[in-house]
Amino acid sequence: MASPAVPPVTGSTPAAPLRVEIWSDIACPWCYVGKARFEKGLAAFAHRDGVEVVHRSFELDPDRAKGDVAPVLDLLARKYGRTREEAQAMEETVAAHARAEGLDYRTHGRDHGPTFDIHRVLHLAKARGRQSGLLDLAYRANFAEEASVFDDEVLVKLAVAAGLDEAETRGVLADPTAYADDVRGDEREAAELGANGVPFFVLDRRYGISGGQPAEVFTQALEQAWQDRAPLKPVTSAAADGATCDTDGNCA
């Protein structure tokens, strides 16, 4: 194993997947709509099998306490200084956008609350390969159904329906530190990347797309990012110290 040569980086054929990171919050209606639009845009992209999608955490209201759950209409009326009727009309507008994407949207009786625990369970789901499925179920529960995603029992049911283990999910919910660093880390990276709202889409850390744009915008951005993919540049040195072990078990 002495004096090994530096093996070259053999290039990127076939190339690495195009990595799409999507920051979103379950309480954000445009994230619900935006996920559907992105997926439509992805379905129309020729190299869709070469795309890897990762969902990342972003809380709209990170300081909100557990259990602080209130009707969405009250929040809208207070935040925008509108009457209840005007708030209701705002919800109807979002609902129309959602329905145009084939998504159900319940405009009465929805709640608004903290999403930290939902994000922690979404990170568990990520570790188990169930992230996108749980996100769909949680969006559906929050925007289209009677279920409150701010209720731990509902969250456990959604997690189990997404294929997670019930005891493991309850363990994560019971331990506020579980996946907490993952949530905070995602949020720190969003800020570092310049995102101040969601949904926020990042393609190969090269392109940023803010908002639930039309599907064609995503398809075009995917095409652009795909063309821009470059092989890794090999870093080598004159020193003969960069030994490796290969899959034949050779360490020489």
Added chain:
Amino acid sequence: MASPAVPPVTGSTPAAPLRVEIWSDIACPWCYVGKARFEKGLAAFAHRDGVEVVHRSFELDPDRAKGDVAPVLDLLARKYGRTREEAQAMEETVAAHARAEGLDYRTHGRDHGPTFDIHRVLHLAKARGRQSGLLDLAYRANFAEEASVFDDEVLVKLAVAAGLDEAETRGVLADPTAYADDVRGDEREAAELGANGVPFFVLDRRYGISGGQPAEVFTQALEQAWQDRAPLKPVTSAAADGATCDTDGNCA
């Protein structure tokens, strides 16, 4: 929330972290040495606090069956057609490189075996923010101590010492599907990036470094990659559909 303007991507100030991915195998002596050299190179890098390191899986012998554990010296003798004395001399050479980095290296009685389960537990550790710590303990056990990392009980002890939950670790070991996709996914990406041996270092998916190079090579590559970081290019559209929700709770 009707007719929202497309919010601009506000740029990358402060920029996102420089992401370093390190593919390695616990059975690879150059990965043990390479991790120490990389960390020395990182320590000498001015912007080290802006670097995020992720360890990824690479099995030198992915088809090896659980329990197929044999002395390293036998493997070396067979693979290179050497006598036991020559195999011993090869181990001494690696040991000298390790010791030059301040790492202990045991040249007698080491075992070689399958590393799939170790990688699965390392992915659990990643999910719990304990990956680098467990990797250090596993390297140390395999290369410097009497403990066999191919023994589940030893692995559980190392995981607990790294801060993982014992029951959770045993659960992962007992379920061969747990984190299996993560291991296979890492290996697929390594192949896609052109890596045919480890350690393999990838900086921001831009630069590839093959082998446990001297620390200065890593420092220089980090400096180059840091300079090359570019802000995200914003993708916008003429359509007024890209609505977002921000951290003030505004979805207008």
